[in-house]
Amino acid sequence: MTWLKTDLAGLTQKGQDDWTRISQDVANDPPTTLLISNEMLFRPFPRAKLQEVDGIFDKVAQRKRLVAYLSAPDAMFLSSMQELLKEPQIPTRTSRTYFKDTLVPIAEHWTGDISLELFERQCMQESDIFTDFMAKHLPDVDVTQLDRHIGASNTSFSAEAMAVLYDLVMEHFPWYHDRRGFALEVMRFDRRLENPTKPKLRPHAKQAAINWRGPDLFWLRDTHGITFPSIDYDAIDVGDTDSNVNYVSRIEDICEVNMERKEELQRRAMRRGRLPFIMRRWLAKH
Template identity: 30%
Template sequence: MAKAGILYPGRSLNHNFLIALGRPADQLPRIFRQHYAGDESRLRADFDAFIGEIRQEIDAVTPHTVVMSGENLWHARNNEADRHRQLLASLATDVTIVAYVRRPADYYLSMIQQGMKASHQISRLRPIEYRNTIETLAGFGAKLEVHEYDVGSFPDGDISLDFARRYAPEAAGPLKKVTLRKRTNESMSAELMEIAREYRAHTHESQPNVFTKETKVLLRTLRNLDSGRRPKLKPEIADTLNHGAPDLLWLRNTHGVTFEGIDYDRIAEIPSSEPERIADICIVDQERKEGLVYEAIHAIVGGMTKDRPDLGYNFTTLFRPGTGGRRQGRGGRKKF
């Protein structure tokens, strides 16, 4: 893309670290909060280096367009907008903020999938908010554009290609090659989420929102066994969420964004509630869930013992010649 005058700076796949601008370490999103563990000096040093590398790359490439992305910015606060505006204005002369928004039920389903990666707590059922966040993001730049997040309408079902189509057509070709090569399915089925929730509740109940290595191994194993299966909210839950967000009216009237299948005359705020199990909100196949548990145990234990002969049985020792299928013990002959 740089050859086309478009730069996506930095070494990572996103710019979520922008959320750390001026925010204390103990108030960051969980992955950064866990990484820095309250170390403000290290956080500030890393953030300065992060921005410094972006500046250097812009100076070296001199692109006509710089693209940065970060879903964590959806959680930016009103009092942070001025700092972000100043930072972005120091990187580019014309700043446009682009926000893609999901329908409420889809947003909620995505949110609980993310939550299960490091917690047993399920996000509350509540009205999905759009207005406060979008008005905060509007303060980041001179212009704001809002679009529906609709995979079915995206080229090849890819949001990055839709962005390129709208804002950087000359980058669509190179970007398509990259996205097709790197695309992965990170979806978690309802059965997988319930297993993860139960595991975290039993092993890390006192550590919600803390990532652990063994949870990562479990999720990777389950994804390999359950690849391609996507979760579905119960129809009544999806309907409640889709018609329980008054901000949808503001979104339609202010930005012209509407979602197919929603009856805007029915929209009314819903009371908050806390699901205890994934099965309370999603369609869960209990038989498949139980089967996945044993398949995961088999896969993990099999992987542990594959290159560890010391963890297996030494049958030469257990069945010594002449014992007739019995093994020797300290107290004499014992049946095996």
């Protein structure tokens, strides 16, 4: 809703209009394959909604396959934290059985095939999800004929930006202006400042994130035979849930942060963030 600058009713209408357009395109010029990709589709859904979605896809496809790339708990922890800090919102704790909560209802109500892949570089062809997906699931497509934007190797923002934004949402410093505008300035200056620190959990924080999702990892292994090569399963302690990774005070507690860069990033963002929106938008273009 924030991105499209609309409310829930407008968002719902746009979704309906977009699906109507897709359905009409399929009816007018039937494709061999219809590919729909959205990272928000992999999450727990009510069973009634899954049945509804299954029926909707049946209207545009004779055969259907659901493909999900699964991230290790520590990587997912960092990724979900960054997504929420962009808003900016206080990061919430993922369920200990997130995979199970998502996959069990799908298995019950999705009438097509299901493929589970690992989103780990050593498990993907050429360490790339696009190459891996196309080779495994659309091998007949000539990928050299596709337009593809090659992004940076790491499109997430730095540990310093995370630290500033986390301090903002935890109210470690006073800020009485537009919070989202401040977050945008943090990310904008983060791309300009040199020597960003790539977010990486400290060993104790990584293990804590893995321990928290231990029940999920063992369920995935025992039910689907899937294990993450980056995880030592013998070291998982499912009883170790009282960890500061779930109750983070500051990002510095769980990630290495360049404090000088963090302070400079915060200083620049605060100076720009106090300006009116129109002026900030003009400065961003110049």
